[in-house]
Amino acid sequence: MHLNIEDLMIRANRAVRDWIPEASITAVEPLRGGASSLTYLATVRGGPASDENIVLKVAPPGVKPVGNRDVLRQARLLAALEGTPGLAVPRVLFADAGAPVEVPPFFAMSFVAGDSFEPHIDVPDNPNPPGMPPAVEIEGRARSAARMLAALHGVPLQAKGLGDEPEIALSAEVERWVKLFATVDEDLKPGSVEVGNALIASLPAPVPSCLTHGDYRLGNTLCRGNEVVAVIDWEIWSRGDPRVDLAWFLLTADPKVHPSAVRDAPGMPRPDVLLGEYEAATDRRVRDLGWFQALVLFKLASISAxxxxxxRRGGDPTGEGARAAQEIPTMLERARAQLAN
Incomplete structure (x- = not known):
C-alpha cells in the first residue's frame, strides 16, 4: 500500500497545531534510510527558528503498526529519554495516532544535523580521504558513543515511566535467532544447531536489566566533529541485558571479525579501548563478555541467513545473498570458538 505524501502533509498540518498553534507544514519529502518505518523531512513555517526542519516518522501503511513498525512506541521512548544526562536523542514534538491499517500513525521529532557513518563498513559518498571523517573525529565519535551507551544503560526505568516494559531474558534472545535459523535451507546454517545449544547450555549469570537500543553502532548515530549529537533508529529498543548492546557495538568496531568490514578505518579505536571507555563511564567491570560476543556473531549469522x-527467493542467488551466505560458516565458527574459550 502506497503512502500518499499529500495526505500526510494534510494530517501533519492538523497535528502540528498541538505543538505550535500558528505553525504550518509547507513541504514534505522523503529522507533516505529506514526500512521498518518511513521517514520524511518536513519544512515548518511559524515555528521556532531552530525547528524550521523537522522529521516525520511514519508507520508503513497497510500493515499493523506493531513491533519495529510501532512508531508511537518509539516516540514514547524518545520522550522519556529527553534530558537524560550524557545521552542525546531527537526531541519528540507531536504525534498522530492515525487509523491503522489504512491511515498509519506518525510522530514528529526535531531534525538533528550530523553525519551517520560506520567507519569500517560504509562506503563514503566521495572518494577517501574527503569522504571519510578525519581519524581524530572517528576516534572521538567512537569514544563518545561508548560513553553514551553507558548513559543509556543507566537510565532509571521507573523514574522515566518505563518500568512496565517486559524484560527479554537471555534464553529468549538466543531462541529468537535459533528460530530464524530454522526457517532457512540447510546449507545456510552449518553448525547453527550446535552453537545455539552451546549458548543455551552456558547462559551467564544475569545482571539487572536496562533499556537497550537493539542495534547500537556508529551507523545509528548522528555526529558532528568529534561527538555523537543524537542516537537514532530506535525501532527495536527493548529491556534486556546491557551486554547484548555492548557486544554488538564492539563487533562493529572490529574489522578483523565483522564480515561487512571493507577497511581498517584510521582512528577507529579497538574494541578493548571502547570497552574501557564504557566500563569507566559505568564504573563497573563487564563480566562474561565472551559469551555475548558469541551471541552477537550467532545473531549476525542468523540475519545473514x-x-x-x-x-534466493527473489531470483538473486549470486549478489548480496551469495555474499551473505559465504560469511555464515565463518561467523558460526568464531562463535563456537568464543564459547570454547
Whole structure:
C-alpha cells in the first residue's frame, strides 16, 4: 500500500497545531534510510527558528503498526529519554495516532544535523580521504558513543515511566535467532544447531536489566566533529541485558571479525579501548563478555541467513545473498570458538 505524501502533509498540518498553534507544514519529502518505518523531512513555517526542519516518522501503511513498525512506541521512548544526562536523542514534538491499517500513525521529532557513518563498513559518498571523517573525529565519535551507551544503560526505568516494559531474558534472545535459523535451507546454517545449544547450555549469570537500543553502532548515530549529537533508529529498543548492546557495538568496531568490514578505518579505536571507555563511564567491570560476543556473531549469522534466503527467493542467488551466505560458516565458527574459550 502506497503512502500518499499529500495526505500526510494534510494530517501533519492538523497535528502540528498541538505543538505550535500558528505553525504550518509547507513541504514534505522523503529522507533516505529506514526500512521498518518511513521517514520524511518536513519544512515548518511559524515555528521556532531552530525547528524550521523537522522529521516525520511514519508507520508503513497497510500493515499493523506493531513491533519495529510501532512508531508511537518509539516516540514514547524518545520522550522519556529527553534530558537524560550524557545521552542525546531527537526531541519528540507531536504525534498522530492515525487509523491503522489504512491511515498509519506518525510522530514528529526535531531534525538533528550530523553525519551517520560506520567507519569500517560504509562506503563514503566521495572518494577517501574527503569522504571519510578525519581519524581524530572517528576516534572521538567512537569514544563518545561508548560513553553514551553507558548513559543509556543507566537510565532509571521507573523514574522515566518505563518500568512496565517486559524484560527479554537471555534464553529468549538466543531462541529468537535459533528460530530464524530454522526457517532457512540447510546449507545456510552449518553448525547453527550446535552453537545455539552451546549458548543455551552456558547462559551467564544475569545482571539487572536496562533499556537497550537493539542495534547500537556508529551507523545509528548522528555526529558532528568529534561527538555523537543524537542516537537514532530506535525501532527495536527493548529491556534486556546491557551486554547484548555492548557486544554488538564492539563487533562493529572490529574489522578483523565483522564480515561487512571493507577497511581498517584510521582512528577507529579497538574494541578493548571502547570497552574501557564504557566500563569507566559505568564504573563497573563487564563480566562474561565472551559469551555475548558469541551471541552477537550467532545473531549476525542468523540475519545473514535470512538475507540470503530472501535473495534466493527473489531470483538473486549470486549478489548480496551469495555474499551473505559465504560469511555464515565463518561467523558460526568464531562463535563456537568464543564459547570454547
Amino acid at each position: 535470512q538475507i540470503a534466503k530472501h535473495k
